[in-house]
Amino acid sequence: MESIGELLVQTTAGAQKRTRLHDSVSWLVPACLTCRKLLPLFVHAYARRACMGSVDVDSSECLASPHQRKRSPLTSSESPAILLADIMHWLALLELRPSDVCAKSCTESPQLTGLLLLYRLAIEQIVVYGGAPHAIPQIPRLISCLQGIATKWSAMTPASSASSTEMSFLVKYSHMTECVVAVLEAWNKSPSDSTTADAAPPPPPYGLARLRRMGESTDDSSTAATASIARALLARLGDDGSERAALSADDVLASFAFLCQRFWSPLHDFMDILLWSQH
16 A cells, blocks of 8 residues: 555656556556456546646536537546546446445555545546536536445345444445535535526435534434534534535535545545645
8 A cells, every 4th residue: 555655646746747557548447447446446547637737627628528629738538527527437337346345444445445535536527627516517426426326335235134344334334425415515506596497406405404414413323423523524614504605616625535534544644645635
């Protein structure tokens, strides 16, 4: 894991240079998808992200089809839009099972580390789009992806046949997913902000209201820790229980880092650095 951290630092240092990891799509990605290896897949994606540097990309440019995009210094394979689409595609193809990532902490599992870093990278690519978050369909798609994985894993692991370690992992993973979804919803927009007359708002609770519900006191030991985390996150976001403007991109990235630390500590040093790095 130390060598992975060193590799990521070297990749960042050479951000504007193409690397062999960046060009490894022909063999590394298929191998990772076949073997369900998440950390090498993230390192490849991170190398591609590093090659983009700090180039700003207009949101309308990213949402355009490939033949509609204007010529730019970045190739289509180096755009945030394509990288985000690839990450979402990989998550759909991987067919992950809970046993692939089951662990108490990230230091126990390179797989869990890789999965969470892929999620963080996907959120970051949405941030790069800029503009009004609710105008970007990628946020609901990411929410659907996260919820789909959590639901699928719960269905795949009946309590009657799962070990206590597996059940503990699934509870933690499901609770973190709900917290992340709440933050993404609050970033996207509130149901009352619907811009079309026929758009049905999602059922409550939504956004920060979802977090408030999770933060309600409980006597259930399996959810007490999550309630404490939800309340701490609401405090970090300055929530006072009233309606507020959508969260900022920085709020979202910081919230994700906070949730990773609270649910899956201890983390590797390089993961901690990547989670709190500026986009």
